[in-house]
Amino acid sequence: MSAYAPSNTIADKVLRRIRPLRNKREIAVNLDVPLVSISFDDFPVTAITHGSDIMEQYGWRGTFYTSAGLEGIDNHHGPHFTRDQLTALQKRGHEIAGHTLSHIDCSTLSETEVVAQIHKNKTMLQEMGITQTVDGFAYPFGAASAPLKKLLGEKFDAIRGVADGVHKTSADLNELKACGVYSSTIDSVIARIKALPVAPAWLILFTHDICDAPSAWGCTPAEFKRILDAVASTRADVLPVREAVHFLRDRHDQ
Ligand SMILES: [Zn+2]
Numbered sequence: 001m002s003a004y005a006p007s008n009t010i011a012d013k014v015l016r017r018i019r020p021l022r023n024k025r026e027i028a029v030n031l032d033v034p035l036v037s038i039s040f041d042d043f044p045v046t047a048i049t050h051g052s053d054i055m056e057q058y059g060w061r062g063t064f065y066t067s068a069g070l071e072g073i074d075n076h077h078g079p080h081f082t083r084d085q086l087t088a089l090q091k092r093g094h095e096i097a098g099h100t101l102s103h104i105d106c107s108t109l110s111e112t113e114v115v116a117q118i119h120k121n122k123t124m125l126q127e128m129g130i131t132q133t134v135d136g137f138a139y140p141f142g143a144a145s146a147p148l149k150k151l152l153g154e155k156f157d158a159i160r161g162v163a164d165g166v167h168k169t170s171a172d173l174n175e176l177k178a179c180g181v182y183s184s185t186i187d188s189v190i191a192r193i194k195a196l197p198v199a200p201a202w203l204i205l206f207t208h209d210i211c212d213a214p215s216a217w218g219c220t221p222a223e224f225k226r227i228l229d230a231v232a233s234t235r236a237d238v239l240p241v242r243e244a245v246h247f248l249r250d251r252h253d254q
Helices: 010-021 046-057 083-091 111-127 147-153 186-194 220-232 240-254
Strands: 024-029 035-042 065-066 095-098 136-138 158-164 170-172 177-181 201-206
Touching: 035 046, 046 083, 046 220, 065 170, 083 095, 083 186, 083 201, 095 111, 095 240, 111 147, 136 201, 147 158, 158 201, 158 240, 170 177, 177 186, 186 201, 186 220, 201 240
Parallel strands: 035 065, 035 201, 065 095, 095 136, 136 158, 158 177, 177 201
Antiparallel strands: 024 170
């Protein structure tokens, strides 16, 4: 959901600029071939029908950052997932990760409230039939802070933000960089993907609704297909975020 906009004062901007330097949990990235993860936030039904269903034709699986409280709701991204769709995604090998219960800006909450939000989300996902460990998380609205990075870094293995970028030599597991796939960014995202084989890096993509008249935080089915074709042309390994982290750890341990 993006109708809500996080605070954006000059003080917030300064804090946002210095935040990446604080409470990092780094993992080495040293790749011979590009690594790409494709993720969906919240999430609307079209992220399945025009997103992961198409990814599966390429043999790929994705990561769904799920707010259980959005089950069945309808907003500017369209109708959201049902329980059956969620468990079907799990069955087909997709990662189900956390995104708070009610898709709330964690930087506006007390520590106790944040913990309650992520705990209730995990519990509800389990009640819906999710049996995999929910060890991934994405900050709703990308709203992170140094204290939040520390708090959530103790509760999740890999946490994604929305700060734009790719991981060339290292990745901060407390706030992974990502690249928004929106109609307005398609050409620049494709250029970035095409550059991956020259300097292999880990790129995490994310989007919301995928439909013919998408929101400002989504794209059309044709645009998403162009992204997938561009990724395929790089011969990248395409893995859900959780598996990508395991892959990087195993590489580093060798
Ligand atoms: Zn979200």
